[in-house]
Amino acid sequence: MSATSPSRAPRRRMAVAGAAALTALLSLYLWVVATRAVALLRTGEPVGIGLGLGILVLPLLAIWAIAREWRMAFMVQRMADELAAAGRLPVDDLPRSPGGRIDREAATEAFAIARAEAEAAPEDWAAWYRLAFAYDAAGDRRRAREALRTAARLHRG
Known part of the structure; x- marks a missing residue:
């Protein structure tokens, strides 16, 4: 998004x-x-x-x-x-295959960074938002939606 x-x-x-x-x-x-x-x-x-x-x-x-x-x-x-x-929107710049699939290693790397950021600031909705997109890039849609719901809850709160 x-x-x-x-x-x-x-x-x-x-x-x-x-x-x-x-x-x-x-x-x-x-x-x-x-x-x-x-x-x-x-x-x-x-x-x-x-x-x-x-x-x-x-x-x-x-x-x-x-x-x-x-x-x-x-x-x-x-x-x-x-x-x-604020200029903080996550950019989808992960390498892709010719068919458009995200490179798994790059997605795993990006996920580790986003997860560490969310763990370091568990009340920061923006960190959870970025984590959601990292989950999505890694192929875990269920956890991506959970992270988005957490981000939304924190954003409202």
């Missing part, structure tokens, strides 16, 4: 538009599922009520997950903008 430069602004707008379009399509699908669940609830039959309640849980969980992801996306962009304004 980087700050918006003139060359990246159209790509960023397209990404946001694509995410918004997918969210709108998913919302339409969730609305259809919810209306079916309500129809089952209205049958008055115990089986229909049970199925309706069970089906109604799915759209509610999906809405919660979507809201959580959008909130995280906005927070990550806000943090990226702050780091870019």
